[in-house]
Amino acid sequence: MKPKETKGASGIPENRKPMKKIFYFVIASAFIIVSACRSAKKIGTAIANSKKDTAQTIVIVDNPKEDSMRFINEIFTKVEKNHIDFKNFSGKLRVNYEDKDGKSYDFTAYLQMKKDSAIWVRVEASALLGIEAFRILITPDSVKVMDKLKKEITLRSVSYLQETARMPLDFGALQDLLIGNPIYLDSNIVFYRKEANTISILSLGNIFKNYLTLNSDNYTLIHSKLDDIDVLRARTSDLTYGDYIGNFSTYRKISIAEKSKLDIEFVFKQFSFNKELNIVFSVPKNYKVK
Numbered sequence: 001m002k003p004k005e006t007k008g009a010s011g012i013p014e015n016r017k018p019m020k021k022i023f024y025f026v027i028a029s030a031f032i033i034v035s036a037c038r039s040a041k042k043i044g045t046a047i048a049n050s051k052k053d054t055a056q057t058i059v060i061v062d063n064p065k066e067d068s069m070r071f072i073n074e075i076f077t078k079v080e081k082n083h084i085d086f087k088n089f090s091g092k093l094r095v096n097y098e099d100k101d102g103k104s105y106d107f108t109a110y111l112q113m114k115k116d117s118a119i120w121v122r123v124e125a126s127a128l129l130g131i132e133a134f135r136i137l138i139t140p141d142s143v144k145v146m147d148k149l150k151k152e153i154t155l156r157s158v159s160y161l162q163e164t165a166r167m168p169l170d171f172g173a174l175q176d177l178l179i180g181n182p183i184y185l186d187s188n189i190v191f192y193r194k195e196a197n198t199i200s201i202l203s204l205g206n207i208f209k210n211y212l213t214l215n216s217d218n219y220t221l222i223h224s225k226l227d228d229i230d231v232l233r234a235r236t237s238d239l240t241y242g243d244y245i246g247n248f249s250t251y252r253k254i255s256i257a258e259k260s261k262l263d264i265e266f267v268f269k270q271f272s273f274n275k276e277l278n279i280v281f282s283v284p285k286n287y288k289v290k
Contacts, residue, residue: 072189075201078219079212082247084179089113091271098263107133112277113175116140120279137281140171144281153283154290180241180249182221184208198222205229220244243267 089112096106108130110122123134135146138158145154158171176183186205193200199214206229213223224239237256241249250268255261 068192071194072192072201075192075199075214075219076187076189079182079185079214082219082221083181084247086113086179087115087274088277089115089179089271089273090275090277092269094267094269096265100262111178112279113178114277114279115175116172118279119171119174119178120281135281137279138171138174146281146283146287151284151287152290153287177239180221180252182210182212182224183239184210184226185212186210218247220247221249 091111093109093111094106095109096104098104108124110124112118112120117139119136119138121134121136122132123136124130125133132148135148137144141158143154143156143158145156147153173183184205184207186203188205189201189203191202194216197216199216199219201212201214203210203212208226209229211225211227212221214220215222221239221241223241226237226239228235235257237254240253240255241251243249243251248268248271250271252266254264254266256263
């Protein structure tokens with residue numbers, strides 16, 4: 001159930017804090033999933049823990065035979081062929097966010113991306129009847145957040161997102177997350193399992209171990225489970241993909257768990273590739289700069 005809103009004389013809800021918190025969380029949590037972790041433990045320790053977690057669902061290939069290696073290389077090649085490349089991207093999506101207390105919020109977001117250049121987001125709250133609440137522009141070195149309800153603008157370097165997420169961030173990985181490409185998939189595949197409709201692989205990188213489930217027909221993503229290589233930190237992230245149109249997933253669910261669990265769902269209602277974009281981020285003179 002959504003929290004009750006109170007309105008001021010202007011008719012605009014006064015409890016904007018949850019909306020702003022959600023907005024920052026959506027951006028920050030995306031980076032949390034793709035960010036770097038603490039220094040990695042020894043590979044042997046990570047493999048041992050991987051075996052413990054997934055022993056009933058995977059095949060060990062520590063000493064692979066030639067046919068196993070051929071199959072692993074084939075999987076990796078086909079996954080790479082599904083990599084979505086783009087120049088420009090735009091989309092309209094519904095976002096649902098559930099916090100640690102079980103409270104649920106939803107809103108509409110408009111996303112535009114210029115590859116390796118800019119990520120632009122406009123947020124409308126359904127409770128505000130389509131009134132624009134926030135606008136954000138992320139570049140590889142800066143973050144600009146406009147609160148159109150409070151008439152405030154926040155100008156920061158990209159380290160602002162690091163402070164929000166409390167860890168390093170990666171612009172390119174955020175692009176992949178939003179477009180639906182696998183993140184932190186390493187070619188060092190240490191386990192695999194082939195079934196009738198799915199193929200599961202476990203890749204081990206310097207930052208994450210990634211247990212990936214693929215559709216065996218077209219090698220599109222179904223699920224990705226990311227665990228810190230640092231076994232002393234019990235943080236895990238689950239990414240679910242579905243409702244494909246071509247090789248683009250129009251449904252995503254992101255679950256992050258450490259001390260508490262947070263869930264976000266994205267449903268793309270519209271999307272297009274490589275059309276001309278009109279990214280506008282002009283700040284009115286009467287806005288307060290933070």
